[in-house]
Amino acid sequence: MRGLVVHIAVALVVTLALNGMIFAFGWNLNPTTRLRPSFAPPGPVIGAIWTILIAGMAASLWKLRSLRQSGLATGVVVLLAVCLGYPFYALASNSQWVGFAGNLVTLGLAAGLAWKSWPISRFAAVPLVAVTLWVSYATLIVIALLRG
Template identity: 35%
Template sequence: MLCTFVRYFKGRGVSLIKQKWLSLVVFIVLCFTVSILGALFTETGAGSWYDQLVKPSFNPPNAVFGPVWTVLYLFIALSGWLIYLKEPSQLRTKTMVIFIVQLLLNFAWSLIFFGFQQIGVAFFDIVVLWLVILLYIQTARQLSKVAAWLFVPYALWVSFATLLNGAIWLLNVS
């Protein structure tokens, strides 16, 4: 879809520099769309299902999650964009597929955890997400060290989120 979108503008006399920046906008919009869709299922305020759960002592205040995820989604978008800019190759295609898979798993976690309120299933989703993030870092590194490093804060945060998800699951098993 992204390639088709950029090719559409390429054939309409849009300069290479404009295409480059247009593709960055597409990546930012894609990542923040995933964020917004995930947020539609996320309710953490007073009286919410999440608010009623027993949480571990290391659970951060709800106000921390929004700013952290905003920065992370920007880094995710920049990383994907840097890989997209590389010359077409099997490695680039593989890395872009991994990029899309991690976005889908990221969205799925919000849907499973908050939408379906399935903490245990969400834990398995986030473990797979964490593994896919590590795989992305490994493959992206071969194309762009900067793109790989942009995913490191994401990997660290998802490591923490995995621990948090697992602790919440254990504390709320009925």
Template identity: 30%
Template sequence: MGQRGKQVKGLLAWFAITFAAAGIGAMASAGAENFYAQLVRPSWAPPGSVFGPVWSVLYTLMALAVWTVWRIRGTATAPRTLALFVVQLVVNAVWSWLFFGLRSGAAAFADAVLLFLLVAATTIAFWRVRPLAGVMMMPYVAWVGFACALTWSTWRLNPQLLG
């Protein structure tokens, strides 16, 4: 396989890994639309219809960012950076299970804060390899910061539904 074929295969692999995490989280969100509609939300909360498109863009940017890092450094020379990316994907997928599956506001908030820290660390690590990869992660950092505030507020407004 030539260099171009290896790059395409890598791109497809990183998209598959990234969107697998999205799929795992989405499984917990099967009934999310009805549950989200029942929740008292802060006035600044977006409608439920916003989340799917936003996350689709974010997962696409994440996959492109990690592929950029992998393409430059490879698995052998950037194992911790790439592992950090995978760990934050796992924590990302867990949030939906905590919030929508278990309906635990406290656990979902703790997960969101941990996710924010991991995404920030991943963004910094990516930036050090290639600034463009870090830039591609910045919307994700911003959205997860927003998600922390939204998770906290929604949990506090719904103690009967979110523990």
């Protein structure tokens, strides 16, 4: 159980630091975006959702490591890196297209990991399903921005 707490604590510290950077550098304010879709939540809500999702992925990582599922655990580390890197490759670049491409990669990775983890551990798979659902919704927001 101690390992689970450590995994989640580290993930939360990194996520909170990244959320702070996003707002400190103004990456949440894209000057090329004229109007946010009406179904897009405010930035702080998005940050809170990602904080919960990152904690869930950390719990998945811990569970897969404890089950000695090193291949799936490595996949979750890659997913975490892609998710935590999003502010740097999408928000900092102010490119909706880069964000869209990042969402597609994240979506494919999260869905694949959820699919492969489900028969092994529901505890590990459920947070990955949550990431898949959230990124699907976020991709709809990005598509609306691209069409706008």
